[in-house]
Amino acid sequence: MSEFPLVSEEEFRKVGEFLYRRTGMVFAETKRYYMHRRIAERMAELGLADFAAYFHRLRVDSDGEVEQFINAFTVNETYFYREDHQLRCLTADLLGERMRAKPAGQSYRLWSVPCSTGEEPYSLALWLLENWPEVDTHEIEILGSDIDTKCLEAARAGIYGARALMRLTPALVGKYFEAAGPDRWRLVADLRDSVQxxxxxxxxPESVRAHGTFDVIFCRNVLIYFDDASRRLAAENLFESLAPGGFICLGHTESMSRVSPLFEVRRFADAIVYQRPRGKAHG
Structure with a gap:
């Protein structure tokens, strides 16, 4: 990619503003080389040698370039059973509390957002099967969502390498995965079908609202990429996506208390989570 000069200060600003308006993600000056590399990859893919030509293509969204551009900038580091203390909290406390708050026979909706390549929502399904004795007596809906459409394609395929499975025991891998090539394993069909x-x-707001409301949301390690304004907006959107009394789990370095006053802090034995108080509406 040496044939592409580093983007100028003005070009860096334009790209950063465009990405921010579309995603809420902020890339500081220290990330200029990272941004340049991603832009250069997209320009090479399209056969463009001029930044102005590429930026025009981006602004008019020629051939869906905005989607490809956003995909290039998302961070997708994850693995099965990540932050499993929250999974323990889910089955030990959160689902029981939601069961007591809902009429018998209603389904329970869990949302992993962003879901990256699927390890986190599939972890929810696997954990429930292995650790929640009541799993067969309730209807559970698990949804994984992400802004990166390539990640969603990979998630639906359900094929993973050894690093993604490093927290799983050999017994679990043997039970729920099938060999899919050298050092590659694919989730069994029943487990893949259990997650949408x-x-x-x-x-x-419209994108989030279209998904309905949830009992528990796992939104881990994404708010750290936003500025204060985007964090507040995302928090408000997620608040509206929780059923009254529903819970949201963040990454271990994130705190909803520093983002929004809408949520109530709940401390359980295994995890600190945030709850939408019953009867409390946004605003």
Whole structure:
């Protein structure tokens, strides 16, 4: 990619503003080389040698370039059973509380957003099967959503390498995965079918609203990429996506208390989570 000069200060600003308006993600000056590399990859893919030509293509969204551009900038580091203390909290406390708050016979909706390549929502399904004795007596809907459409394609395929499975025991891998090539394993069909996937932009109210309401949301390690304004907007959107009394789990470095006053802090034995108080509406 040496044939592409580093983007100028003005070009860096334009791209950063465009990405921010579309996703809420902020890339500081220290990320200029990272952004340049991603832009250069897209320009090479399209056979363009001029930044102005590429930016024009981006602004008019020629051939769906905005989607490809956003895909290039998302961060997709994850693995099965990540932050499993929250999974323990889910089955030990959160689902029981939601059961007591809902009429018998209603389904329970869990949302992993962003879901990356599927490890986190599939972890929810696997954990429930292995650790919640009541799993067969309730209807559970698990949805995984992400702004990165390539990640969603990979999630639906359900094929993973050794690093993604590093927290799983050999017994679990043997039970729920099939060999899919050298050092590759694919989730069994029943488990893949138990999770649905969809695109979402959590700073876009309409995009979030279209997914309905949930009992528990796992939104981990994404708010750290936003500025204060985008964090507040995302928090408000997620608040509206929770059923009254529903819970949201964030990454271990994130705190909803520093983002929004809408949520109540709940401390359980295994995790600190945030709850939409019953009867409390946004605004």
């Amino acid at each position: 996937f969809s695109p979402v932009n959590i700073v876009d």
